[in-house]
Amino acid sequence: MKIVKFGGSSLATSEQIEKVFQIVTSDVERKIIVVSAPGKRFPDDIKVTDLLISCAQLSLQGKDYSKEFNQIIQRYSEIANGLGLSEDITNEISLGIELSLSSKKDHPARYMDAVMACGEDNCARLVASYFQLKELEASYINPKEAGLFVTNEPGHAQVLAKSYEKLFELRKKSGILIFPGFFGYSEEGHIVTFSRSGSDITGSVVANGVKATLYENFTDVDAVFSVNPAIIHNPKEIKELTYREMRELSYAGFNVFHDEALIPAFQAGIPVNIKNTNNPTAPGSRIVKERTLSNGPLIGIASDNGFCSIYISKYLMNREIGFGRKLLQILEENQISYEHQPSGIDDISIIIRQNQLPVELECQIINRIHDELDADHVVVERDLALIMLVGEGMRHNVGTTARASKALANAGINIEMINQGSSEVSMMFGVKSFDEKKAVQVIYEEFFSKSVI
Ligand SMILES: Nc1ncnc2c1ncn2[C@@H]1O[C@H](COP(=O)(O)OP(=O)(O)O)[C@@H](O)[C@H]1O
Numbered sequence: 121m122k123i124v125k126f127g128g129s130s131l132a133t134s135e136q137i138e139k140v141f142q143i144v145t146s147d148v149e150r151k152i153i154v155v156s157a158p159g160k161r162f163p164d165d166i167k168v169t170d171l172l173i174s175c176a177q178l179s180l181q182g183k184d185y186s187k188e189f190n191q192i193i194q195r196y197s198e199i200a201n202g203l204g205l206s207e208d209i210t211n212e213i214s215l216g217i218e219l220s221l222s223s224k225k226d227h228p229a230r231y232m233d234a235v236m237a238c239g240e241d242n243c244a245r246l247v248a249s250y251f252q253l254k255e256l257e258a259s260y261i262n263p264k265e266a267g268l269f270v271t272n273e274p275g276h277a278q279v280l281a282k283s284y285e286k287l288f289e290l291r292k293k294s295g296i297l298i299f300p301g302f303f304g305y306s307e308e309g310h311i312v313t314f315s316r317s318g319s320d321i322t323g324s325v326v327a328n329g330v331k332a333t334l335y336e337n338f339t340d341v342d343a344v345f346s347v348n349p350a351i352i353h354n355p356k357e358i359k360e361l362t363y364r365e366m367r368e369l370s371y372a373g374f375n376v377f378h379d380e381a382l383i384p385a386f387q388a389g390i391p392v393n394i395k396n397t398n399n400p401t402a403p404g405s406r407i408v409k410e411r412t413l414s415n416g417p418l419i420g421i422a423s424d425n426g427f428c429s430i431y432i433s434k435y436l437m438n439r440e441i442g443f444g445r446k447l448l449q450i451l452e453e454n455q456i457s458y459e460h461q462p463s464g465i466d467d468i469s470i471i472i473r474q475n476q477l478p479v480e481l482e483c484q485i486i487n488r489i490h491d492e493l494d495a496d497h498v499v500v501e502r503d504l505a506l507i508m509l510v511g512e513g514m515r516h517n518v519g520t521t522a523r524a525s526k527a528l529a530n531a532g533i534n535i536e537m538i539n540q541g542s543s544e545v546s547m548m549f550g551v552k553s554f555d556e557k558k559a560v561q562v563i564y565e566e567f568f569s570k571s572v573i
C-alpha cells in the first residue's frame with residue numbers, strides 16, 4: 121500500500137486535479153491520498169490557506185472579510201465547475217467556511233487553526249466527489265474519524281503516538297481514501313494544524329500508521345535539486361538521499377519537503393519518493409535509510425536568512441560551571457529558542473531566528489548577560505544567512521571545509537561563523553544576508569560543477 125500526498129500546486133486548478141486522478145488510478149497500490157489546499161496557479165497568486173488566514177485575521181479584528189471570502193469561494197467554484205461537479209458542492213463549501221468563520225473567537229489561535237484547516241478539508245471533499253463522479257470507489261475521511269490525534273499546540277501540532285495504532289485500521293477500508301492534510305485533532309477534540317506546509321507531515325504520519333511500502337510526495341518539480349532552483353538555474357537533480365541528509369537540507373531551506381515530515385516515515389523504515397505531478401513518469405528523488413556514496417562529499421547546499429547571533433566572550437568561560445545553563449536560561453525566560461551554538465574556549469555564539477529578538481528585547485537580554493554572567497563582551501550581529509553544506513560523503517572526504525572557505529574567500533565573502541554539525545553530515549557557514557546567494561553559487565560551483573550525483 122502506498123500513501124500519496126499532493127501539494128497545493130498539484131491541486132491549484134481543475135486541470136491539475138485531473139492529473140491527480142490519472143496518477144492515482146495508474147497504480148492500484150495508491151490507496152490513501154493526502155491533499156493540501158489549492159495552492160498557487162502562477163507565481164504571484166495567493167494560496168487558499170493564505171486567503172483563509174486573511175479572513176480569520178480580519179474576522180478576529182471585527183473587520184469585513186467578504187472580499188477574501190469571495191476569492192476563496194471563487195477558487196473552489198472554478199475548480200468544481202472545471203471538473204464538472206454540481207453547484208451544490210460549492211454551496212456546501214461556502215456554508216462550511218462561513219460556519220467556521222462565525223465560530224467562537226475566545227481562543228484566537230485555536231480559531232485561526234480551525235479556519236485554516238478548511239482549505240485542506242474542503243479540498244479533500246472536492247477531490248473525493250470528483251473521483252466518485254469518475255465512478256471510482258473513493259471517499260473523504262476526516263482525521264478525527266481516522267484517529268489522527270495531535271498535541272494542543274495551535275499552528276505547531278505534533279502527532280501523538282496513539283494515532284499510529286488507530287491509523288493502522290485504515291487498511292481495512294475499501295476503496296480510495298481522500299485524507300485532508302495539515303491538521304489533526306487534540307484529545308479535547310479541537311482542530312490543531314501542523315506548521316505551514318504541514319500536509320507533508322500528515323502524509324508521513326499516515327504512511328507510518330498504515331505501514332505503507334512507500335510514501336510518494338507529489339509536487340511541481342522533477343526532483344529534489346542539489347540547490348534551490350531559485351538560486352541556481354537548472355541545478356543537478358538528486359536521485360537518492362538519506363533521511364538525515366534530507367532532514368538537514370529541508371531544515372536549512374529546501375522547502376520542497378517539510379523538515380518535520382521525515383521522522384515518522386523514517387521510524388517505520390518507509391522510503392519517501394518526491395515526484396512531479398506534471399511529469400509523473402520521471403523517477404523523482406528517493407529518500408532512503410542508506411545510499412551508495414557515488415558522488416563527492418556533498419549532496420546538497422541549502423540556505424536560509426533572517427538569523428542573528430548573540431556573541432558572548434568571557435575569560436576562562438571554559439572553567440565556569442553552569443555558564444551555558446545560565447545563558448540558555450535567560451533565553452528560555454524570554455521564550456526564545458535557539459538554532460545553533462558554536463563555541464570556543466572563552467566565547468560562545470547563540471544563533472537564533474531574528475524575528476524572536478525585537479530591538480527592545482535585545483537590550484534587556486544584553487544587560488542581563490552582562491549583569492548575571494559578568495561577561496566581558498556581548499555583541500548582537502543581525503541579518504545573517506546560514507549556508508548548510510550537507511552530505512554523508514563528508515565523513516570520508518578530507519578538505520571539505522578548506523574547499524568551501526577558499527571558494528568564499530575567492531569571492532570576497534567574509535565568513536562570520538563556521539559550525540560543523542555533530543551529525544557529521546552537515547557543515548554550516550554564517551555569512552551576511554546580502555552575501556547569501558553569491559555564497560551558495562560559489563560553493564555550488566566548487567563542489568558540483570564537475571561531479572555526478
Ligand atoms: N532544493 C530544492 N529542490 C527542489 N525544489 C526546491 C528546492 N528548494 C526549494 N524548492 C522549491 O520547492 C517548490 C515545491 O515545494 P512547494 O511549493 O511546497 O510545493 P507543493 O505545492 O507541492 O507543496 C519547488 O517549486 C521549488 O521552487
Ligand SMILES: N[C@@H](CC(=O)OP(=O)(O)O)C(=O)O
Binds near residue numbers: 128170315
Ligand atoms: N496548505 C497548507 C499546508 C500545506 O502543506 O501546503 P502545501 O502543500 O501547498 O505546501 C500551507 O499552505 O501551509
